[in-house]
Amino acid sequence: MSVVFKKPHALTDAVLHYCPGCTHGIVHRLVAEAIDELGIEGRTIGVAPVGCAVFAYDYFTCDMAEAAHGRAPAVATGLKRADPSNIVFTYQGDGDLASIGTAETVHAAARNENITVIFINNAIYGMTGGQMAPTSLPGQVTQTSPYGRDVNHCGYPVRVCEMLATLDGPEYLERVAVNSVKNVRAAKKAIRKAFQNQIEGKGFSLVEVISSCPTNWGMSPVKALEWIDEKMIPYYPLGVYKDRSAGREEAK
Amino acid sequence: MKGNEAIAEAAIQAGCRHYFGYPITPQTEVAAYMAKRMPKIGGCFLQAESEIAAINMVYGVASAGHRVMTSSSSPGISLKGEGLSYMAGANLPALVVNVQRGGPGLGGIQPSQSDYNQATRGGAHGDFHLLVLAPASVQEMADLTMLGFDLADKYRMTAMILADGTMGQMMEPVEIHPREIPECDKSWALTGTKMKREHNIINSLSMDPYDLERMNVERYERYAAVERDEVRYEAYRMDDAEICVVAFGIAARVAKNAINEARGQGVKVGLIRPVTLWPFPKAPLLAAAEKCERFITVELNMGQMVDDVRLAIECRRPVDTCNRTGGVIPSAAEVYSAIMGAQKGGAAK
Numbered sequence: 001m002s003v004v005f006k007k008p009h010a011l012t013d014a015v016l017h018y019c020p021g022c023t024h025g026i027v028h029r030l031v032a033e034a035i036d037e038l039g040i041e042g043r044t045i046g047v048a049p050v051g052c053a054v055f056a057y058d059y060f061t062c063d064m065a066e067a068a069h070g071r072a073p074a075v076a077t078g079l080k081r082a083d084p085s086n087i088v089f090t091y092q093g094d095g096d097l098a099s100i101g102t103a104e105t106v107h108a109a110a111r112n113e114n115i116t117v118i119f120i121n122n123a124i125y126g127m128t129g130g131q132m133a134p135t136s137l138p139g140q141v142t143q144t145s146p147y148g149r150d151v152n153h154c155g156y157p158v159r160v161c162e163m164l165a166t167l168d169g170p171e172y173l174e175r176v177a178v179n180s181v182k183n184v185r186a187a188k189k190a191i192r193k194a195f196q197n198q199i200e201g202k203g204f205s206l207v208e209v210i211s212s213c214p215t216n217w218g219m220s221p222v223k224a225l226e227w228i229d230e231k232m233i234p235y236y237p238l239g240v241y242k243d244r245s246a247g248r249e250e251a252k
Numbered sequence: 253m254k255g256n257e258a259i260a261e262a263a264i265q266a267g268c269r270h271y272f273g274y275p276i277t278p279q280t281e282v283a284a285y286m287a288k289r290m291p292k293i294g295g296c297f298l299q300a301e302s303e304i305a306a307i308n309m310v311y312g313v314a315s316a317g318h319r320v321m322t323s324s325s326s327p328g329i330s331l332k333g334e335g336l337s338y339m340a341g342a343n344l345p346a347l348v349v350n351v352q353r354g355g356p357g358l359g360g361i362q363p364s365q366s367d368y369n370q371a372t373r374g375g376a377h378g379d380f381h382l383l384v385l386a387p388a389s390v391q392e393m394a395d396l397t398m399l400g401f402d403l404a405d406k407y408r409m410t411a412m413i414l415a416d417g418t419m420g421q422m423m424e425p426v427e428i429h430p431r432e433i434p435e436c437d438k439s440w441a442l443t444g445t446k447m448k449r450e451h452n453i454i455n456s457l458s459m460d461p462y463d464l465e466r467m468n469v470e471r472y473e474r475y476a477a478v479e480r481d482e483v484r485y486e487a488y489r490m491d492d493a494e495i496c497v498v499a500f501g502i503a504a505r506v507a508k509n510a511i512n513e514a515r516g517q518g519v520k521v522g523l524i525r526p527v528t529l530w531p532f533p534k535a536p537l538l539a540a541a542e543k544c545e546r547f548i549t550v551e552l553n554m555g556q557m558v559d560d561v562r563l564a565i566e567c568r569r570p571v572d573t574c575n576r577t578g579g580v581i582p583s584a585a586e587v588y589s590a591i592m593g594a595q596k597g598g599a600a601k
Contacts, residue, residue, distance in 0.1 A: 012451075043444035045316075057453045063442040065315045066455040068338045071308035074300070078312020078320070079442060081270060081296045086316075086444050104308070107301035 008032035010041050014058045021214040021221025023178045024052060024120065027191075028059055030184070031091065031118060034192040035062065038199065044087040045079050047072040051093035052126040070101020073108035076115045087198055089116040095125045098158045099134040105160070110169040112203035116194045119160060122211040123232065130216030134158045137235055142216070161208050161241040171203035173241040177210035177233060179225040186238075202245055210236055255393040256281035256323075256420040258428065259349055259413065260289070262394035263321050266401040267433045268347070269295035270320040272309040274302060274328060277361045278417040279351035282323040303328040307335030307348070314344040315454040317441025319401055319433075323349035325417075326367050327358060333376035336410060340380035341456025343440075343471070345404035347397065348382070349413040351420035354579035362579025363417030365501060366553035371414045372530045372560070379468045381475055383411040383482070384529040386500040390424035396527070398431060403482060405436040407474050414529060416552060418502040418581065484527035485536055489515065493522030495594050496540045498561050499550035500526050502581060507550050510587035514595075521591050529557070537564035546594045547571040550587055552580070 007013075010032035018024045035041050041062050048056040050069035057064035067075040072090035080088045097105050097119050108115065124142055125131040131144040135157045139148040149157075161173045172194060176187035187209055194205035210232050212224035219227060240246075253261070260282045263271070271286040283299065290297035300306035306322045313320035324332060329350045339346060352367050354360040367375075374380045383403050385396040393415060400411035445451055458464040486504075489511060490496070499507040504525040514521050524540060526533050541547075547569055549558040555573045562571055574590040576582045 041445070042447040045442045045444060047312075054457060057455055061445070061451055063445055063452045064454070065312070065442055066342075066453070066457055067311070068308065068334055071304065071311075071335075074305040074308035075312040075315070077298070077305075078270070078272070078309040078314075079316050080312075081298065081309070082313040082316035082318045082320075083443070103301050104305050107305065 008036045010035040010061050012059055012061050016059060017055055018052065019215040021212065021224060022052075023211040026178045026184060027118065027120060027187070027209050027211065028056070030188045030191050031089070032060065033188065034195050037192065038195055040087045040195065040199065043085065044089065047076045047079070047088065047090040049090070049092040049096040051096050053091050053093060053120065054127065056091050070096050070099070071104055072096065072101065073104040073113070073115065073117065077108060077113050080113065080115050084114070087116070087195065089118060089195070091118045092120065093126070094119070094121045094123065094133045094135040098160050106164070106167070109164045109204050109206065110167050112169040112171060114198055114201060114203050116198050117204070117206040118191065118194070119206055119208045120211050121160070121208050121236065122213040124213050124216045126213050126216055137231055157235065159236060161206070164206065165241040169204060170206065170242055171244050172197050172205040175208040175210065175236060175238050175241065177228055177238055179210070179212060179228040183238075208236070210238070253390060253426045254281055254421060254423050255387075255390045255415065256351065257285045258390050258394040258426045259323065259397045260285035262397035262428050263347065263401070264289060264293065264295070265428050265430045266319065266398040268319040268321050268401060269293070270313045270318060271295070271297050272300045272306040272322050273324065274300050274306050276325045276328045278353060278420050279323050279325045279349065281420070282349060303331035304334065307332040310346050311335055311339055311342070311344060314339065314346045315342070315442045317438035317443060319405070321347040321349065323351065325351050325353045326355050326364065329367060329370070329375070336374070336382065337376035337378050337380065338456050339410050340374065340471070341378065342454050343408040344410070344454065345408050346410050347400045347404055347413070348410055349415065352414065352416045354577070360579040361417070363502060363581060364552050364577070364579055365416055365503065366556070366577060367414065368529065368551070368553060368556040371412055372532070380471065381409070381530055383407065383409055383478060384414050385411060386414050386527060386529050387419055388501050388504050388525060390419070390422065390426045393419055394426050394428045402434055405434070407478055409474070416501050479531040482528060483531045483533050483535070485533035486525040486527060487536065488523040488525065490522035490524065490540065492520050493540070493544055495519065495521040495546050495548065495591060496544040497521060497523045497548045497550060497587070497591065498526070498537070498557065499523065500529060500557070503550040503552055506582055506584050507587050509584040510591060513584065513588050514591045519591060519595050532560050532564060534564040537561060538566065541565040541568045545569060548574055548590050548594055550574045550582055550590070552582070553577050
């Protein structure tokens with residue numbers, strides 16, 4: 001019998017700690033598949049965030065660093081500058097990347113730092129038990145917005161891809177989702193491209209993955225995937241926000 | 253050469269090829285020097301978006317097993333505190349330079365030693381220490397920078413040069429020679445597995461309190477070795493001293509002038525100058541307490557090291573203080589007056 005489906009080599013045998021229905025597992029797998037397919041595991045270094053994915057260092061077989069909250073792009077900058085032949089990626093959530101680490105994110109993008117950033121946007125702080133995130137939707141009920149996010153009181157969500165697209169620096173910005181087979185396949189393609197770009201020395205590549213958090217959204221896993229279509233994607237439209245190399249090609 | 257430039261050149265000679273920093277007076281010459289030199293020797297100078305980013309870039313390079321440094325001045329060091337704590341937790345070697353200015357808050361830009369407590373107590377959350385070196389000349393700015401890299405590697409901890417604005421800005425002749433970098437095992441570093449070994453993890457998180465306790469205890473065993481083997485200090489005219497002045501950095505230089513003047517008046521006074529502020533030279537101070545009847549600390553702060561002196565001599569002798577703060581340097585006349593006051597058996601003030 002031929003093997004048609006197996007665990008990527010770039011994932012360890014550790015049992016993931018994520019909640020039932022959480023999409024972190026899917027994205028971990030997509031990252032690992034990309035690492036396998038590109039044959040870069042031996043020279044890849046990952047940087048884990050603070051948040052639900054903090055234990056990512058136990059799940060990937062490549063060398064891993066754990067960064068302080070929000071600082072992964074700065075740590076990745078150091079790792080990449082130390083040895084530019086290595087492939088360095090960060091894996092960060094919305095609180096990490098778009099709140100406490102906004103400066104590190106923006107400036108790594110502005111420098112076109114040759115790293116790959118996997119950005120999980122699930123509109124909530126999962127690890128600490130469901131507080132309002134910089135990407136929580138207007139009206140969204142969380143532990144720290146119990147009456148719904150009031151934009152007059154605490155402002156509007158941050159659209160990371162759109163914000164970074166205003167910079168000249170970044171090479172590639174794309175927003176994907178993992179709530180359907182079709183979307184997962186598109187997400188895989190984007191993540192692989194974000195690594196391929198780094199191999200080719202093109203620069204800062206960020207893939208924002210619209211993800212679900214059934215536990216803290218208070219929904220069943222299936223309902224949470226539907227909520228992505230109903231609420232998240234309308235606010236965070238999927239698509240390519242920047243692809244400098246492609247743009248240059250078109251200009252020819 | 254300026255003290256700040258001496259630090260930069262010494263770092264390069266010590267094999268440091270990565271520098272990350274953010275402009276702040278009075279240490280900016282370190283960054284300016286690095287910006288000129290690093291590209292010419294295949295190194296990396298990068299102006300970070302913040303002190304926080306700079307120390308985390310340091311964390312990244314240190315994780316990769318390379319020698320790396322950042323420099324700043326007092327308010328910037330506070331911002332680096334988070335990174336210093338994480339680096340301690342992850343057992344990462346690096347060199348951090350603090351060319352101190354007056355505080356608290358934005359403070360001023362004149363020389364100060366008011367970050368003594370911050371530096372010698374780690375400077376951020378958690379159980380940890382920095383290895384703190386206090387230069388008192390431009391030559392020592394260079395020498396201690398080189399030593400700092402070696403000790404950081406040896407003990408897998410962050411070393412800090414705790415200078416003051418005077419040391420950073422003053423010019424003196426200095427000799428900096430390339431030196432051999434001691435062999436050091438960095439098999440823990442993130443170099444890529446090359447598919448030949450299990451993955452390395454650089455991390456300061458542990459969910460099991462017993463595990464975390466074990467790691468902290470292990471770290472303090474290393475600290476104990478540092479306290480045993482790495483204490484450095486200068487004893488000046490201490491042989492027959494009955495009064496012991498304790499001062500570091502620029503304060504020690506001022507104190508020497510005052511001591512020489514008092515010696516001219518027949519006062520038996522000497523100086524113990526800690527070169528390592530952590531580990532603190534407890535044993536020499538305790539030994540001095542056998543003969544010296546009185547101690548005087550001279551500091552550019554409201555009196556911080558004085559507590560460590562009292563602890564070191566187990567409160568056996570009275571300790572006077574001679575302090576100026578806010579960026580003011582005590583004059584030799586002020587220290588002289590403190591010595592004469594101590595000689596009469598009471599505080600000068």
